[in-house]
Every structure is written in structure tokens, then in C-alpha cells.
Amino acid sequence: MNKFINDAAQDENELIQGMAKAYPKHLRKLDCGNVLVRAKKKQGKVALISGGGSGHEPAHGGYVGQGMLDAAVAGAVFTSPTPDQVYEGIKEIATDVGVLMIVKNYTGDVMNFEMAAEMAAMEDIRVEEVIACDDVAVKDSLYTVGRRGVAGTVFVHKIAGALAEEGASLDEVKAVAQKVIDNVRTMGAAIAPCTVPAAGKPGFVLGEDEMEVGIGIHGEPGTHREPLKSANEVAELLLERILADLDYAGSEVAVLINGSGGTPLMELYLIYNHVADVLAEKGIQVYRTLVGEYMTSIEMQGFSVSILRLDDEMKRLLDAPADTPAWKELG
Amino acid sequence: MNKFINDAAQDENELIQGMAKAYPKHLRKLDCGNVLVRAKKKQGKVALISGGGSGHEPAHGGYVGQGMLDAAVAGAVFTSPTPDQVYEGIKEIATDVGVLMIVKNYTGDVMNFEMAAEMAAMEDIRVEEVIACDDVAVKDSLYTVGRRGVAGTVFVHKIAGALAEEGASLDEVKAVAQKVIDNVRTMGAAIAPCTVPAAGKPGFVLGEDEMEVGIGIHGEPGTHREPLKSANEVAELLLERILADLDYAGSEVAVLINGSGGTPLMELYLIYNHVADVLAEKGIQVYRTLVGEYMTSIEMQGFSVSILRLDDEMKRLLDAPADTPAWKELG
Numbered sequence: 001m002n003k004f005i006n007d008a009a010q011d012e013n014e015l016i017q018g019m020a021k022a023y024p025k026h027l028r029k030l031d032c033g034n035v036l037v038r039a040k041k042k043q044g045k046v047a048l049i050s051g052g053g054s055g056h057e058p059a060h061g062g063y064v065g066q067g068m069l070d071a072a073v074a075g076a077v078f079t080s081p082t083p084d085q086v087y088e089g090i091k092e093i094a095t096d097v098g099v100l101m102i103v104k105n106y107t108g109d110v111m112n113f114e115m116a117a118e119m120a121a122m123e124d125i126r127v128e129e130v131i132a133c134d135d136v137a138v139k140d141s142l143y144t145v146g147r148r149g150v151a152g153t154v155f156v157h158k159i160a161g162a163l164a165e166e167g168a169s170l171d172e173v174k175a176v177a178q179k180v181i182d183n184v185r186t187m188g189a190a191i192a193p194c195t196v197p198a199a200g201k202p203g204f205v206l207g208e209d210e211m212e213v214g215i216g217i218h219g220e221p222g223t224h225r226e227p228l229k230s231a232n233e234v235a236e237l238l239l240e241r242i243l244a245d246l247d248y249a250g251s252e253v254a255v256l257i258n259g260s261g262g263t264p265l266m267e268l269y270l271i272y273n274h275v276a277d278v279l280a281e282k283g284i285q286v287y288r289t290l291v292g293e294y295m296t297s298i299e300m301q302g303f304s305v306s307i308l309r310l311d312d313e314m315k316r317l318l319d320a321p322a323d324t325p326a327w328k329e330l331g
Numbered sequence: 332m333n334k335f336i337n338d339a340a341q342d343e344n345e346l347i348q349g350m351a352k353a354y355p356k357h358l359r360k361l362d363c364g365n366v367l368v369r370a371k372k373k374q375g376k377v378a379l380i381s382g383g384g385s386g387h388e389p390a391h392g393g394y395v396g397q398g399m400l401d402a403a404v405a406g407a408v409f410t411s412p413t414p415d416q417v418y419e420g421i422k423e424i425a426t427d428v429g430v431l432m433i434v435k436n437y438t439g440d441v442m443n444f445e446m447a448a449e450m451a452a453m454e455d456i457r458v459e460e461v462i463a464c465d466d467v468a469v470k471d472s473l474y475t476v477g478r479r480g481v482a483g484t485v486f487v488h489k490i491a492g493a494l495a496e497e498g499a500s501l502d503e504v505k506a507v508a509q510k511v512i513d514n515v516r517t518m519g520a521a522i523a524p525c526t527v528p529a530a531g532k533p534g535f536v537l538g539e540d541e542m543e544v545g546i547g548i549h550g551e552p553g554t555h556r557e558p559l560k561s562a563n564e565v566a567e568l569l570l571e572r573i574l575a576d577l578d579y580a581g582s583e584v585a586v587l588i589n590g591s592g593g594t595p596l597m598e599l600y601l602i603y604n605h606v607a608d609v610l611a612e613k614g615i616q617v618y619r620t621l622v623g624e625y626m627t628s629i630e631m632q633g634f635s636v637s638i639l640r641l642d643d644e645m646k647r648l649l650d651a652p653a654d655t656p657a658w659k660e661l662g
Binding site for chain 1: 335388563593607632
């Protein structure tokens with residue numbers, strides 16, 4: 001297995017410790033496990049918690065900080081965090097105005113976050129939840145009832161996080177998080193798999209010059225396989241599905257070209273070059289663009305396109321200041 | 332060739348166009364070629380220009396903006412930009428206080444940047460130069476006289492860029508750039524090669540579980556090959572060479588764990604976890620940490636460690652505001 005690791009069973013522990021050591025002014029790791037919280041707790045605001053399996057770095061610890069999350073809970077690689085972990089995170093960040101859980105739609109994540117919320121409710125912590133489900137590729141599968149939550153979730157962290165930072169109520173923060181979820185769509189493709197270190201072999205196998213269209217962020221099957229096409233054709237394939245799923249006509253949008261971990265930035269930029277042209281042709285105005293690794297799948301070679309339909313509130317909150325390890329202010 | 336590209340010969344054109352489209356408020360592409368400059372020229376300051384082959388994204392276009400570079404010139408993949416390109420960049424950004432070229436030490440880059448400077452001198456543009464040479468692995472090779480300039484160059488962009496933004500003179504900006512070069516050391520390793528699209532095959536071949544120690548950012552040979560060790564052992568191997576090359580005892584340092592493009596962030600964070608411990612043991616105090624892809628080698632699986640010995644001036648300039656697509660404010 002061609003990886004820079006030590007003991008596969010310790011990967012998630014070591015990476016979370018490394019993240020905490022890299023950003024000591026911003027992050028603090030709880031003693032009880034792989035939960036990263038803001039170094040300085042902010043009282044009186046709605047506290048946001050998210051998370052999922054490890055292997056999606058910089059998600060989710062990279063989004064903890066002013067203007068985004070208050071806590072990120074990391075399970076083992078591609079494995080839901082336990083209810084206990086989530087509960088410890090909730091307890092740590094809870095304020096008197098409540099906690100919002102931002103959960104990506106995978107059966108295990110949803111179940112474990114909801115169990116944690118029940119545990120917190122028994123201690124009179126008010127917890128609400130939104131479930132991100134931006135992937136237009138696959139609906140109902142072995143892994144998920146409904147659609148999967150993928151890279152578009154980063155927009156939920158940013159926009160709901162900004163509103164929480166302004167001092168909005170739990171109902172208001174939940175509403176804007178849901179608005180982002182209602183307005184963002186994502187689809188991805190991959191040309192090479194990733195290997196969960198503890199498994200020691202790739203999660204799937206693709207032929208030379210073959211791609212998986214609509215792949216999930218854990219390497220779950222997409223809609224189909226077909227011969228690899230040009231970058232522009234692949235981008236068009238994904239855009240077609242996304243734009244058919246929501247009416248973007250005449251809208252301003254934010255675009256995220258997300259790298260899966262093994263795909264070089266060179267390719268992400270040349271993909272965006274064409275995405276920008278296609279959107280311009282269709283009269284869809286790009287307000288802001290993100291290109292980079294925001295929600296990875298270890299070293300998978302692939303990318304996804306997310307498109308968020310914006311209104312004035314979302315534009316304002318997208319542009320609000322954030323101070324976290326992984327959010328870039330630009331665009 | 333498993334890549335999301337269109338026409339290999341157009342890669343660098345498309346990626347630079349994509350970068351310019353992604354950040355229109357920050358970047359402008361010159362009509363004459365792959366030169367990215369600040370969207371709004373700032374007069375009265377020393378103008379900084381850097382560049383090199385494409386394939387190192389986000390370098391160098393990602394470092395153009397307030398507080399860093401004024402122009403980035405991109406050659407074909409892993410190929411020096413031409414003197415004409417550099418000259419066009421210099422002409423565009425030149426101000427009455429002069430231009431500083433930050434060149435990584437490769438024979439072709441140095442030659443072409445210096446020819447461009449001569450062309451500019453004929454038009455009475457004052458141009459000075461510093462040559463980054465932070466790689467401790469290899470001295471004098473087919474590619475370079477002296478040491479190679481690699482990821483540590485990003486610190487030169489940041490610190491010299493910040494001083495230029497404050498209105499310092501060309502001599503002062505050159506002096507601080509040279510001070511960074513004198514105080515930064517880097518070394519890397521790789522476990523899988525990258526493929527220059529136009530070549531269509533990997534630049535080198537490694538056996539299963541074999542690594543190249545001291546590899547260059549274009550995949551040039553390092554010091555030797557050996558069986559892949561644990562991440563901690565590889566980190567120690569690199570640190571040993573770096574720390575033997577400069578006296579860091581009792582210093583405050585900035586650390587960059589730079590991903591080569593195909594190595595997942597998970598691995599970079601777990602590598603930093605150990606680097607932090609080793610430096611702490613040695614009494615070297617980490618002032619600031621950067622972990623991520625700052626100077627890549629297309630999809631090479633590898634990483635480098637850069638350590639910059641800081642003084643008060645460099646600390647201040649490292650922390651100064653910057654507004655570019657790829658520089659993260661954190662640490």
C-alpha cells in the first residue's frame with residue numbers, strides 16, 4: 001500500500017492530532033476522542049456541529065472556526081462517528097441558544113447524530129438538525145435513503161455559520177441551512193479509486209480509461225461507468241444533470257469545483273475553465289467560485305461540481321468573514 | 332493516460348484561463364500569453380514577479396494579489412516560461428520604484444528571467460533578482476547549478492510581498508527576500524510519479540513500496556531510493572537533513588508541509604503530527620504552520636518539509652494581510 005502512514009488503525013487519531021497541532025490558535029482537540037472544537041468557545045451564539053468519517057480532509061476540522069462550525073467530529077476513515085463522540089462534541093459547544101447539527105445524508109451518520117441529539121436532549125440541550133443531500137446522481141441505495149450529502153455541504157457550513165456568528169436564533173440558523181440545502185446540487189466523477197488504509201486495497205476497480213459517473217465521496221457506485229471522455233465532456237455531463245434538477249435560469253450562483261484528493265489542481269482549473277463558459281452561455285451568472293480540495297475522498301482521482309443558487313441573504317453570508325484552517329476568503 | 336484533460340498541448344492555456352475566470356476580482360490574464368497579474372495594478376510599490384513551468388498549481392498564479400506577487404508567468408508544463416513572456420509580465424507590472432524577480436533555481440528559469448530583465452533594462456525598467464535555492468537534497472545536477480528552488484519559495488513570495496506592499500524600496504524588498512532564502516530549507520520524498528500530459532507517460536518509475544528521497548518538484552532524482560518507511564520515519568529522514576544544514580537551535584520557525592498533488596491531506600496532517608513532536612523535542616518553537624498543496628508536481632504522490640528560521644521582521648511580514656487565491660491566512 002503506497003501511503004505515507006504509520007499504523008493504519010491510528011490514521012484518524014494522528015491526523016486529527018496533527019490538525020490540532022498545526023492550528024493551535026484555532027482548534028482544540030477534546031481529550032475524549034477525535035472531536036475538534038474552536039480553541040475559544042463563543043457564548044451566546046447557536047453552536048454548529050458537523051462531521052462524518054475521516055478521509056474527507058480538510059472536512060470537517062478545517063471548517064471549525066469563527067464564522068463556520070463550532071465542532072467537527074471525526075469517525076474512523078469512511079466510518080460514522082459514534083453517538084458518544086457526537087454527544088461529547090455537543091456538550092462541549094452547547095450554549096443557551098442551542099445547537100444545530102449539519103449532517104450529510106448517510107444512514108450511519110444520521111442515526112448516530114440523532115442518537116447523540118437524544119442524549120443531549122436528556123440534559124436539556126436544545127438540538128436541531130439539517131440533513132444535506134446535494135448529490136443528484138443517486139437516490140436510495142445500500143448506503144442512504146434518499147440522496148447523499150456531498151461537497152455542497154461546505155456551503156451549508158459557511159452560510160449557516162455566518163448567520164450563527166451574527167447572533168441569529170436557532171430557528172433562523174436552521175432555516176438558512178435548509179435554504180442552502182434546498183438550493184445546492186452536486187455531481188461527481190472519478191477515474192481512480194482510493195484505498196481505506198485499514199482495508200489495504202482499493203474500494204473499487206476501474207479499467208484503464210474508464211470513469212465512474214456520479215460517484216459518492218466514499219467511492220460508492222454512481223449512475224454508471226463509461227469510457228473516460230475529455231474534461232470538457234465530463235464537465236458537461238455533470239452540469240447537464242445538475243442543471244436539470246433545479247431551475248437555475250437567470251440566477252446568480254456559487255460554484256465549487258471540488259477535488260477528490262488525487263486529482264491535481266491543474267485539472268480542476270481547466271475543468272472550471274469550461275464550466276464557466278457553459279454557465280455563461282446559459283445565462284447563469286457566477287457570483288463566486290471555489291476551486292480546490294474541500295471535501296476529499298482520501299487519494300481518489302476525481303472531482304465534483306456543486307452549484308448553489310443564491311439570493312441576497314446567501315450572498316451576504318457567503319461573503320462574511322470566516323477564520324478557519326480550510327475556508328478561503330476569495331472568489 | 333488517466334487524466335481529466337482535453338488537448339494535452341492546451342493544458343496550461345486552459346488552466347490559466349480557468350484560474351483567471353475563477354478569480355476575476357483578483358487576477359487578470361494578459362492577452363499575450365500565460366501571464367497572470369493583479370486585476371488592479373498598484374502604483375508606487377516594488378512589483379514582484381515569479382513563475383516557472385505549469386504543473387505546480389496553485390503556484391504561481393495563486394500567489395498573485397495584495398501582499399504577495401504582482402505577476403506570475405507560467406510556461407508549458409514543467410518548462411520554463413520564455414524570456415518574452417517574462418518580459419511582458421515585467422512591462423505590465425513595472426512601477427517607478429522597480430521590479431523584483433523571484434526565480435527558483437533551475438538553469439532554464441534563471442536564464443530566461445535574466446534575459447527578460449535585460450530586455451526590460453533597455454527600456455529603463457529597474458529589475459533586481461533573487462534566486463531561491465532551498466532544497467537541501469541535491470546540489471549541482473543536470474538541471475541546476477547549485478541547489479534547486481522548491482516549496483520554500485512560497486515564503487519568499489509572502490514575506491517579500493508584504494514588505495513591498497508596505498512601500499519599502501527595491502533594495503529593502505530584495506534584502507528581505509534574500510533573508511528568507513538564506514533561512515529556509517526544504518526536502519521532499521515521493522512514492523509515485525507524475526505524468527506530464529504532453530509526454531503521456533510517468534516521468535520516472537518506482538517499485539511497489541519504494542520511495543525516492545530528496546525528489547525535485549519536477550520529479551528529478553533525489554539523493555537515493557529506498558524501501559518506503561513509516562510516515563514518521565520518512566519525516567525524520569527529511570528533518571535530519573534539513574536541521575543539519577542550518578542552525579535552528581532555539582529558533583522560532585515556520586513549517587510548511589507541502590503536498591505534491593496526489594498525496595491526500597490526511598497524510599500531510601499525520602506527517603505534521605510527528606514533525607511537530609520532533610521539533611518540540613529539539614527545542615525548536617513553531618510560530619506558524621502551513622499544511623496543504625502550495626507547490627505541487629501535478630499528481631505526484633509525495634510531500635516536502637520546509638522550515639524557515641524566523642526573526643521579528645519575518646514574523647511580522649508572514650502575518651501581514653494577503654489577499655490571493657491560494658494563500659491561507661491561518662497558522
